[in-house]
Amino acid sequence: MPLIALGLNHLTAPLDLREQVAFAPEDTPAALTDLAGLPGVEEALILSTCNRTELYCSVAPGAEQAPLEWLRRHHRLTAARLDEFLYRHEEDAAVRHMFRVATGLESMVLGEPQILGQVKDAYQSARAAHTLRAPMERLLQHTFAVAKRVRTDTRIGAHTVSVAFTAVRLAEQMFTDLGEACVLLIGAGETIELAARHLVDRHVRRLIVANRTLENAQALAARVGGYAVALADLAQHLAEADIVIASTASREPVLNRATVEQAIRQRRHRPMFLVDIAVPRDIEAGVAELDDVFLYTIDDLRHVIDENRRSREAAAREAETIIDLQVERYMAWRRALTVKNPLLALRGNAEAQRDEVLARARAMLAHGRAPDEALAFLANTLTNKLLHAPSARLREAAQAGDVDLLHAAERLYGLDEGGGDGTSTP
The missing domain is CATH 3.30.460.30 (Glutamyl-tRNA reductase, N-terminal domain)
Structure with missing residues (x-):
């Protein structure tokens, strides 16, 4: 397989x-x-x-x-x-x-x-x-x-250096003092939370967390000292953001060109830095064509990451x-x-022989035979059945001079550890 x-x-x-x-x-x-x-x-x-x-x-x-x-x-x-x-x-x-x-x-x-x-x-x-x-x-x-x-x-x-840290570091290169920046985080998963914590460490001025499920945005915002908004209200808050970091599980972009274009006008063309670390992308590719907008995707982070590699x-x-x-x-x-396990076959064969002899001993008791006679039959017959095949193989090995098999039998049955009757190899 x-x-x-x-x-x-x-x-x-x-x-x-x-x-x-x-x-x-x-x-x-x-x-x-x-x-x-x-x-x-x-x-x-x-x-x-x-x-x-x-x-x-x-x-x-x-x-x-x-x-x-x-x-x-x-x-x-x-x-x-x-x-x-x-x-x-x-x-x-x-x-x-x-x-x-x-x-x-x-x-x-x-x-x-x-x-x-x-x-x-x-x-x-x-x-x-x-x-x-x-x-x-x-x-x-x-x-x-x-x-x-x-x-x-x-x-x-x-x-x-995580992808989240790299996104924050890249933002730091664009905005020398993050203490003066407003950052909008789109999403509320692990990557966004890591980014939020890195931003808090750098004393970012303001954090806004936007998420499709408002309760999740509120929970994250509470942990990092930010402000939560619903994703449906994103357009109303986008113009406030100097930096946008997006990472959601959406199959379609959550931020389109028209929305960003409107936000840039409201900002009177103050630059906006966006990092899209989602796959599929959260931000339409056409946003990169707008003036005063700097859009980076996850693939654009590679040169920053290579410095730390x-x-x-x-x-x-x-x-x-x-x-x-x-x-x-x-x-x-x-x-x-994939290897056939001989132990399973050995145990299965022994149990089958045990059941056969046990059934015959019980039949003897049912027909009035003495218990001692039935027990002696059980012990002797089962011993003979279990030892018949190995005994025959060992006799053949002895006649053929197959010393390896004889020594293997000693190890297998523990005879080399004093487990036998003191005699040499059978």
């Missing part, structure tokens, strides 16, 4: 394609059920974040192309549009890729911690959809342990060593699943 990892990310695909291939959280359960329902697909997990969309599947031989064909159909994309941007890993390479993703080695921000939470969310979604079995369940648990060890045993997480590359090399070892350990466990 080969394991396959298939996907695209910020290194292989442009932003507009990543938008098309992204899975909204509310759509993921149905997508998982559909994917796992394909002939030959035994297990399925979907990981979809702002920088990547990946499918992890265990498939039967002959069904290796099923996940790729499903991905094309699901998003109505042709092979010409999709395939050149995809990467594909199988077996140990797929395991290594999952470990690297969860530890942040595949992230735009090297070693960033948020991706592990996103992998855990993907795991919970797959569990809820009942699309995991023992092999991938074990893989995910192993993944979480590897990520924890890498973060504990290396400095991969030291001075980690070198400090963590040594830790990344240490992480790779840990991952290599753990890949082999997981694959050894996975290979063991």
Whole structure:
């Protein structure tokens, strides 16, 4: 049952394609059920974040192309549009890729911690959809342990720069004194909260939090000392903002060109700095064409992030060593699943013989035979049955001079530890 990892990310695909291939959280359960329902697909997990969309599947031989064909159909994309941007890993390479993703080695921000939470969310979604079995369940648990060890045993997480931090840093470069700036945050998820906390640390003058669910905006605003508004009222407050940072799970832009254009007029053309770190994008691309507007997308943050990457590359090399070892350990466990376990057959055969002899002993008692006679029959007959096959094989080994098998029998039955009657090899 080969394991396959298939996907695209910020290194292989442009932003507009990543938008098309992204899975909204509310759509993921149905997508998982559909994917796992394909002939030959035994297990399925979907990981979809702002920088990547990946499918992890265990498939039967002959069904290796099923996940790729499903991905094309699901998003109505042709092979010409999709395939050149995809990467594909199988077996140990797929395991290594999952470990690297969860530890942040595949992230735009090297070693960033948020991706592990996103992998855990993907795991919970797959569990809820009942699309995991023992092999991938074990893989995910192993993944979480590897990520924890890498973060504990290396400095991969030291001075980690998140996407949220990078957005704030870029804003700082545009506005020398954030203490004079009003910042509008669109969304109320983890990324926006991280950005809010970084802004508070820099003593931003005012924070406005806009979200589709007003209660969530109010909760975040209360935690960071901001002011909450409903997303429906965004246009009424946009002109107040010197800086806008957006990260929602919306499938469509929440801020369009006309709204920004109106806000710029109200601001009398004072510059506005916008950072869109959502995929799909929250801010229409046409906004970038407006005068006095500076729009950055998540891909534009890369040059800022690269400045901080070198400090963590040594830790990344240490992480790779840990991952290599753990890949082999997981694959050894996975290979063991395909090996016929002789212990199960041995126990099954012994229990079958026990039941047969026990039934005959009970029949003797039912016909009036003495209990001692029935017990003696049970003990002698069962001993003979259990030892018949190994005794015959050991006699053949002794006659053939097969010393290896004789010594193996000693170890198997504990005779080399004094477990026999003191005699030598049978």
